[in-house]
Amino acid sequence: MKYAVVTFGCRVNQADSLGVEAALTAAGAEAVSCERADVVLVNTCSVTASADQGARQTIRRIHRENPDARIVVTGCFASRAPGDVAALPGVSAIVPNLRKDALAATLLPMLGREPGEGPCGRPPSPGLMGRTAWTLRAQTGCSETCSYCIIPTTRGPSRSRPLRDVLDELARVVDAGYREVALTGVHLGAWGRDLGAADTLASLLDALAHAPGDFRVRVSSLEPMDCTPAVLDVVAAHPARFAAHLHLPLQHACDDMLRAMQRPYTRRAFAALVDDVRRRWPDAAIGSDVIVGFPGETDAQAQTLASYLERSPLTHVHVFPYSDRPGTVAEAMPGKVAGPVVKARASRLRDISRQLSSAFRRSQVGRVRPALTIGDGHVAVTDNYLKVPAPPGLARNAWVDVEVPPLDGVAAEPD
Ligand code: SF4
Known part of the structure; x- marks a missing residue:
């Protein structure tokens, strides 16, 4: 009943992973680290050769650290080179991009659940996959x-x-x-x-x-x-x-x-x-x-x-x-x-x-911009994509108007 998701690449992959996580948590599965998971979903990218290499290394590492985990691989690398991916250790299933809509239906039986089973799980909420x-x-x-x-x-x-x-x-x-x-x-x-x-x-x-x-x-x-x-x-x-x-x-x-x-x-x-x-x-x-x-x-x-x-x-x-x-x-x-x-x-x-x-x-610097707190609430991201310190006492996902401070100590981009 424990799963982990590793996502590489673009926002589309992030969206796909978020959708799967929402379905898994709604069915009562628990998100954990890869080392503790029964099933790990790896959502790959293939935009460059190094993206392929990153996916290969990650799958090998997951298998080394958790040999019992069943690894399901999806995304562009899995779609482009399914034979290469299937040959990697620990890979139980490959779901190509064109069948991504069936990801939750593939993963849930591996977790002892059937699609649509609930309502013991939680709906998605800000913070799922660490994202506000x-x-x-x-x-x-x-x-x-x-x-x-x-x-x-x-x-x-x-x-x-x-x-x-x-x-x-x-x-x-x-x-x-x-x-x-x-x-x-x-x-x-x-x-x-x-x-x-x-x-x-x-x-x-x-x-x-x-x-x-x-x-x-x-x-x-x-x-x-x-x-x-x-x-x-x-x-x-x-x-x-x-x-x-x-x-x-x-x-x-x-x-x-x-x-x-x-x-x-x-x-x-x-x-x-x-x-x-x-x-x-x-x-x-x-x-x-x-x-x-x-x-x-x-x-x-x-x-x-x-x-x-x-x-x-x-x-x-x-x-x-x-x-x-x-x-x-x-x-x-x-x-x-x-x-x-x-x-x-x-x-x-x-x-x-x-x-x-x-x-x-x-x-x-000095402009007041609308921002949303992220993470543990200490930092906010402005509408124009600047990471700024948030006023004290706020949790994740709070609106706040912030004056943009000088650069020191804060990255110019949120990610
Ligand atoms: S072919 Fe590739 S780079 Fe060009 S628009 Fe489509 S996804 Fe973007």
Whole structure:
């Protein structure tokens, strides 16, 4: 009756794991550490070679420390390389992404429970999986063709959850006390394209803007081409409902590189978008992702990327060193960049990201922002994604207005 969940990778995996944890706790199963668990679910990622390696090492470690545990593996690595995963010690079952909806039904019998059995368990509440926010997955899969990306293979084409489903889940978790909801999808901007002409990301956001309850929505990663004026109009019109925070993956600032990556926008269009976001929302956090060392990337192109980032209004950047993913278009491209060169370029970009984060934080010192306490209540995260000390005496999941203090001792980003 004891289980543990280990989750790698993106917010979509977090949402999937949260959903499974909610079903297991509702059936009366108890969350424990991997060493004490009867069943361990490992939700894997395969976005880079090191993500695969991390999953392998974790599964081996769980088996070494708890040889009796039955290990169930799901996620992108399990979907991409099920044979490799099945050969790892202690693995009892593999649930590929396309069957993730059946995860709880797979795990519950292993825990001596049947799906739907209850009511001895508890509903989900803030703090489940150590997270104060609920991650609400509106969509999964991706129908784009980015040349480096394995995700369309491991997750299949884009599929949207009907609006009613999304709103029902939202109502459940808001009733359960969640005050922040991270809206997520593998390709969130594609929400609704497979549903009907009236269903767009802007219409989904509008429905969330008007849903009842005391909660805030943080929109997760949005592809630049999907962050339309209609989307920005909705979020800007409802500042109390939407956190002042967007994440817009650039990937590269050279149009040649963007073309080779098969990303459908130019650097100029991206720059105009983030400038527009900054104009509309002067205090917003604006994050991004970049890939460094993509095949054929020259020193000059790496320099162009670094120069753009330095001058941009971005507030933090996640830097992904390129690695071949099996079967992708980019895997077959010539001009692979040597490892030490990739490492040096990545290190420079991470320095720039730190500078952007520090500059943003300095710009916010003295401003009063709405924030939600996390963890044991000593720390809060502002709507614009700054971690700040909370006033004393608060528990997790409390709203508080905080004045942003100088940087000392507090990270510029919550995670
Ligand atoms: S939009 Fe591109 S990078 Fe994102 S999941 Fe789809 S194919 Fe991968």
